[in-house]
Amino acid sequence: MATDGRSERLKRVAESSLPIVRWLPAYDRSWLRPDVLAGITVAAAVIPEGLAYASLAGLPPQTGLYAALLGTVTYVLFASSRQVIMGPTSALAILLLAGVGPIADGSGAPYASLVVVTTVLVGLFCVAARALRLGHLVHFISGSVLTGFSTGAALYIVSTQLGKLFGISGASGTFFDRLWFVLSHLNEAQPATVVVGLVSVALLLVGRRFFPRVPTTLLVVVLAIAASSALDLRALGVEIVGRLPSGLPPLAVPSVPEAGVVVSLVPVAFALFILSYVQGIGAVQTFARRNGYRADPEQELLAEGMGNLAAGLFGGFVVGGSMSRSALNDSMGGKSQVVGAVVAVVLVVVLLFLTGLFTTLPEATLGAVVTVAVLGLVDVSKMQRLGSVSRSEFLIASASLFGVLALGMVWGVFIGVGLSLLHTIALVSDPKTEVLGRLRGSDHFVSRETYSDAVEIPDVLAYRVNAELFYANTNVVRDDLEARLRERGSPVALVVFDLSSSPIVDLAAAEFLGELEADLRSRGIDLRIAGANQEVAKILQATDEEGTLGEIREEEAIASVIDRWRRAQNGP
Structure with a gap:
C-alpha cells in the first residue's frame, strides 16, 4: 500500500x-x-x-x-x-x-x-x-x-x-x-x-x-x-x-x-x-x-x-x-x-x-x-x-x-x-471615484456621470471607489470624498461607502475607514458600508471592534443599507 x-x-x-x-x-x-x-x-x-x-x-x-x-x-x-x-x-x-x-x-x-x-x-x-x-x-x-x-x-x-x-x-x-x-x-x-x-x-x-x-x-x-x-x-x-x-x-x-x-x-x-x-x-x-x-x-x-x-x-x-x-x-x-x-x-x-x-x-x-x-x-x-x-x-x-x-x-x-x-502604481494610487444615484423606479444605484437620470437622495451620499482600497490610495480617497461632500448643495446625514468595486481592502485601508467614520461622526454624519465581499467584510468586522460602522453584511446593496440606517434612526 x-x-x-x-x-x-x-x-x-x-x-x-x-x-x-x-x-x-x-x-x-x-x-x-x-x-x-x-x-x-x-x-x-x-x-x-x-x-x-x-x-x-x-x-x-x-x-x-x-x-x-x-x-x-x-x-x-x-x-x-x-x-x-x-x-x-x-x-x-x-x-x-x-x-x-x-x-x-x-x-x-x-x-x-x-x-x-x-x-x-x-x-x-x-x-x-x-x-x-x-x-x-x-x-x-x-x-x-x-x-x-x-x-x-x-x-x-x-x-x-x-x-x-x-x-x-x-x-x-x-x-x-x-x-x-x-x-x-x-x-x-x-x-x-x-x-x-x-x-x-x-x-x-x-x-x-x-x-x-x-x-x-x-x-x-x-x-x-x-x-x-x-x-x-x-x-x-x-x-x-x-x-x-x-x-x-x-x-x-x-x-x-x-x-x-x-x-x-x-x-x-x-x-x-x-x-x-x-x-x-x-x-x-x-x-x-x-x-x-x-x-x-x-x-x-x-x-x-x-x-x-x-x-x-x-x-x-x-x-x-x-x-x-x-x-x-x-x-x-x-x-x-x-x-x-x-x-x-x-x-x-x-x-x-x-x-x-x-x-x-x-x-x-x-x-x-x-x-x-x-x-x-x-x-x-x-x-x-x-x-x-x-x-x-x-x-x-x-x-x-x-x-x-x-x-x-x-x-x-x-x-x-x-x-x-x-x-x-499611479493608476492604483489615484483611482477613479464616483458619486452614485438611484435609477428612477428601482433600487439600483449607478454612476451619476454615466447615467444623468440617476437621482441622489437628498441626505445621503453614495460613494464608490473603482479600485482596490489600500494604503497607497487612502489619502487620495479621503481628499476626494471631502471634496464631494463640500460640493453637495444639501446637508448630508449618511455616507454609504460602496465597496463592490474594491475586491481587496488591506489593514491600512480598514483602519482608514474607521478613522473616516470617527471624523464624519464628529460632524454629525454617519458612515455605512455596502457591497463588501466575504474577505473584505471579515477584515472590516475584525478591525471595527466597537461596531461604529454598523452591521457589515456581505454583498449588501446600497438601498438595503440606507433602509436599515433609516429604521435605526427612526427607532423601533
Whole structure:
C-alpha cells in the first residue's frame, strides 16, 4: 500500500512538472501528419536563423544550433503551450552581446564563459520565479513597453548588421554611434559584399511578401552557399562563415568567474529573464487563445528555466519563445509539441552530418536574414494608435524605444519596465471615484456621470471607489470624498461607502475607514458600508471592534443599507 501511495505521488509530481506525461498518451494520431510537416517547415527556418542569431550574439555559428536544439527539446518536455517554439531570438541575442560584452572587456574574462554563466543565471531566475509563483507579475508590464522596446530593438539590431551588409568593420556603441560610423565609412564598403547583402535582403522580402508558407530563408541560404562556392566570393572580399564543427552539443560546465564579475552579470541576466519571459508568454497566450485552450504561465516559467539551464550547460546561449517561428508553426497547422520534437530531430541530423554545407555561407546573407527577421518587430501602426488613444502609454513606449537607441538594450528594458510599473502604481494610487444615484423606479444605484437620470437622495451620499482600497490610495480617497461632500448643495446625514468595486481592502485601508467614520461622526454624519465581499467584510468586522460602522453584511446593496440606517434612526 505504501508503495502504491508513493507511486501515485510520483505520478502527480511528474504530471504537474512534465506536461508531456499527460498529453502524449492522449495524443490524437490524426495530428501526426500536420505536426511532422510543420516541424520540417519550422526547422527550415530555425537552422539559418540559429546561425544568424549566434553571430548576432558574438558567438560561433554552431552555438545557435545548440541553443535551438536544447531549447526545443526541453520545451517539448516542460511546455504547456502546443504551438510555441523555443530557441534563440534576435532581441535576446543582441541584449546578451550588449550586456555581457562590456563586462568581458572590462574584466578580461572570456566572453564565451560569461555567456554560459549568464544563461545559467537566466535559467535560475526562471526556476526561482516559478517556485515563488510569480508568473502573474508579467501582467504588470504593459503592452506599450513591448511595442516601444520591440521597435527600438529592431532598429538597433539592424544597425548591428549594417557592417555585414556593407563589408565595413569597426562599428560599435549605440544605434546612433553605429549608424554614424557606417555612414561615415561608406567609402570602405566592399562591392561584392554589398551585392550579396542587398540581393539576399530582396529575395527574403519577396519570399515573405508573396510566398509566406515557403521556407524562403533556407532557400536563400542554399542559393548563397551555391553562389559563394561557384563564384569563389571569398576571393572577392566577401566574409564567409567558415568551418562548423559537427557533433552534438558538448557539456560546457561554466568556470565561475570572480564574485564581482558574477554580481555585474546579475542585472544583465535579470533583464534577459524579463525580456525572455515577456516575449515568450505573449506568444503562449496568443496561440492558446487562437487554438482554444488554456496555457499555464507558471509552467512556462519552468519550461523557460529548464531551456536556459540546458542551453547554458551545453554550449548554447539564452533562449525564449519565438513569436515568428511559433506563427509559422501555427500557420502550417501544428497541433502539439510533436512539432518541436520533429524540429529537434532535424537539428540533430544537421549537427551530425550536414554542418559542412554551411562552410561557404556569406556573412552578408546572415546579416540579411537577421535584418529581415526583425523588420516585423517595427510596429509603426501600433505606435500611432498609442499616440492617438493614450498619451501616457505612448510616452512609455517612446521612452523605451529611445532608451534602447540611445543607451542600449539593457537600459531600454529597465526604462520600459520601470515606467510601466510607475504607471501602474499611479493608476492604483489615484483611482477613479464616483458619486452614485438611484435609477428612477428601482433600487439600483449607478454612476451619476454615466447615467444623468440617476437621482441622489437628498441626505445621503453614495460613494464608490473603482479600485482596490489600500494604503497607497487612502489619502487620495479621503481628499476626494471631502471634496464631494463640500460640493453637495444639501446637508448630508449618511455616507454609504460602496465597496463592490474594491475586491481587496488591506489593514491600512480598514483602519482608514474607521478613522473616516470617527471624523464624519464628529460632524454629525454617519458612515455605512455596502457591497463588501466575504474577505473584505471579515477584515472590516475584525478591525471595527466597537461596531461604529454598523452591521457589515456581505454583498449588501446600497438601498438595503440606507433602509436599515433609516429604521435605526427612526427607532423601533
